Amino acid sequence: MLHHxxxxxxxxxxxxxxxxxxxxxxxxxxxxxxxxxGISFEVKAGETxxxxxxxxxxxxxxxxxxxxxxKPTSGEIWLHGQEFCSMSxxxxxxxxxxxxxxxxxxxxxxxxxVGENVALPLQEHTALDDxxxxxxxxxxxxxxxxxxxxxxxxxxxxxxxxKRAAIARALAxxxxxxxxxxxxxxxxPIVAAGIDDLILKLHKAFKMTIVVVTHELASAYLIxxxxxxIDRGNVIAVGSKEELQASAxxxxxxxxxxxxxxxxxxxxxxxxxxxxxxxI
Amino acid sequence: xxxxxxxxxxxxxxxxxxxxxxxxLSTARSIHQAMAVGVEALPIVSLITFFIGVIFALQSxxxxxxxxxxxxxxxxxxxxxxxxxxxxxxxxxxxxxSGSAFAAEIGTMKVxxxxxxxxxxxxxxxxxxxxxxxxxxxxxLPCLTTWGDFMGIVGGSVFGVSSAGxxxxxxxxxxxxxxxxxxxxxxxxxxxxxxxxIAAVGCREGLATxxxxxxxxxxxxxxxxxxxxxxxxxxxxxxxxFYFTAPR
Numbered sequence: 060m061l062h063h064x065x066x067x068x069x070x071x072x073x074x075x076x077x078x079x080x081x082x083x084x085x086x087x088x089x090x091x092x093x094x095x096x097g098i099s100f101e102v103k104a105g106e107t108x109x110x111x112x113x114x115x116x117x118x119x120x121x122x123x124x125x126x127x128x129x130k131p132t133s134g135e136i137w138l139h140g141q142e143f144c145s146m147s148x149x150x151x152x153x154x155x156x157x158x159x160x161x162x163x164x165x166x167x168x169x170x171x172x173v174g175e176n177v178a179l180p181l182q183e184h185t186a187l188d189d190x191x192x193x194x195x196x197x198x199x200x201x202x203x204x205x206x207x208x209x210x211x212x213x214x215x216x217x218x219x220x221x222k223r224a225a226i227a228r229a230l231a232x233x234x235x236x237x238x239x240x241x242x243x244x245x246x247x248p249i250v251a252a253g254i255d256d257l258i259l260k261l262h263k264a265f266k267m268t269i270v271v272v273t274h275e276l277a278s279a280y281l282i283x284x285x286x287x288x289i290d291r292g293n294v295i296a297v298g299s300k301e302e303l304q305a306s307a308x309x310x311x312x313x314x315x316x317x318x319x320x321x322x323x324x325x326x327x328x329x330x331x332x333x334x335x336x337x338x339i
Numbered sequence: 340x341x342x343x344x345x346x347x348x349x350x351x352x353x354x355x356x357x358x359x360x361x362x363x364l365s366t367a368r369s370i371h372q373a374m375a376v377g378v379e380a381l382p383i384v385s386l387i388t389f390f391i392g393v394i395f396a397l398q399s400x401x402x403x404x405x406x407x408x409x410x411x412x413x414x415x416x417x418x419x420x421x422x423x424x425x426x427x428x429x430x431x432x433x434x435x436x437s438g439s440a441f442a443a444e445i446g447t448m449k450v451x452x453x454x455x456x457x458x459x460x461x462x463x464x465x466x467x468x469x470x471x472x473x474x475x476x477x478x479x480l481p482c483l484t485t486w487g488d489f490m491g492i493v494g495g496s497v498f499g500v501s502s503a504g505x506x507x508x509x510x511x512x513x514x515x516x517x518x519x520x521x522x523x524x525x526x527x528x529x530x531x532x533x534x535x536x537i538a539a540v541g542c543r544e545g546l547a548t549x550x551x552x553x554x555x556x557x558x559x560x561x562x563x564x565x566x567x568x569x570x571x572x573x574x575x576x577x578x579x580x581f582y583f584t585a586p587r
Contacts, residue, residue: 127458155459158459163452166453166455183462
């Protein structure tokens with residue numbers, strides 16, 4: 060199993076190296092507080108990497124930085140051989156057309172129908188005529204199991220259907236890398252299993268690189284080729300599910316075995332906390 | 340103020356320059372906004388400017404009667420409506436309807452990660468979301484103002500015909516005689532600036548919304564208060580400019 064092993068900042072990774080994403084010594088912070096403390100990892104082309112971590116571990120910040128919504132304070136993100144953080148806005152937008160993102164809430168545009176949501180990137184970034192776009196939209200919705208829902212408004216869909224529609228929109232431009240933010244969050248186990256199946260199906264059908272950020276262990280074990288565990292802004296484990304399951308690192312074991320943090324406090328500390336340190 | 344100016348400059352660039360470079364503004368989104376800002380506001384703008392016309396005629400007559408100049412009521416109403424009250428009252432109504440709606444719409448999109456989704460799809464929120472609102476405001480507010488000016492004069496005529504010895508024909512004739520083109524044009528120039536101001540403040544507050552539902556409410560309130568202040572400040576500046584550069 061690989062542990063946190065930052066590589067020296069050297070020459071860029073190329074597609075021929077078979078690496079789709081390489082992150083090097085990534086530091087990200089808000090308001091002077093650092094959230095990610097020098098993260099480094101790689102995602103091979105065509106693999107599904109699941110990023111695991113508890114609440115506040117920094118996994119969502121990592122995802123937001125990978126998709127360009129947050130600027131790192133230092134470090135590099137290479138996507139298909141191009142350094143994402145330092146490139147011009149124009150080049151970054153060109154690169155963004157090759158990635159798809161499925162947000163936790165779906166983030167469908169509430170004023171547009173499902174079909175219009177899926178059609179939007181095609182209308183804005185391609186010269187396809189309306190009838191071709193219409194066919195593409197039907198195809199994408201068919202792929203995610205939402206055939207016939209083109210004219211529905213997002214508000215008319217259930218939670219699972221919204222996630223599927225968001226995945227269809229993320230697939231619209233045939234991305235090379237697909238990011239998922241908490242795909243099973245807020246869904247019942249049956250619907251969540253359906254989303255897991257869909258991710259597996261997409262991976263199998265299109266061989267695209269998939270990065271999934273989640274805290275759902277069952278889902279992670281099912282869909283991951285490799286998993287990475289983040290804790291308090293650091294990568295504490297990377298490897299296959301078997302490697303992670305065999306880990307003896309205490310924080311890894313605690314997360315995988317779902318052991319709560321020890322909240323026992325000394326009597327004196329507890330008393331001080333209650334009284335605010337005032338002598339009574 | 341700085342970010343307001345930057346947002347306005349980017350939106351105006353998206354409306355004016357970008358189409359010349361082949362990046363077209365969405366006609367459907369602009370028409371949708373124009374309908375919401377302009378056409379749907381017609382009933383309330385008509386009613387309010389009509390009432391303002393009646394009120395202003397009554398208040399003018401209160402003073403003019405003392406000088407035996409009740410016949411000047413029509414011209415007082417016409418000049419005041421076209422130069423000041425029409426543009427200002429229309430802008431106030433539009434702030435309440437559309438400025439707040441812009442902030443709420445964009446703020447809700449921010450909370451729902453829709454703005455993030457736009458960015459990850461390589462779509463800039465300014466040309467996509469803000470620019471159609473700017474265009475709609477800059478076109479529809481002068482149109483609404485023109486209609487509001489007319490409704491104000493109609494309101495004044497109610498008093499003029501009923502209590503000041505005018506017939507409908509003589510009242511409108513007196514109103515038209517009192518107006519010069521400059522009165523109407525200065526009012527319309529102000530209304531264009533008001534439209535740009537309302538769109539800029541509403542969209543800026545929406546984009547600055549935090550992450551919770553409560554923040555959307557706060558943005559909406561701030562958008563209304565700041566828009567009213569900014570519109571009155573812009574009104575003062577342009578009134579000063581028109582007064583000193585183009586005296587009657």
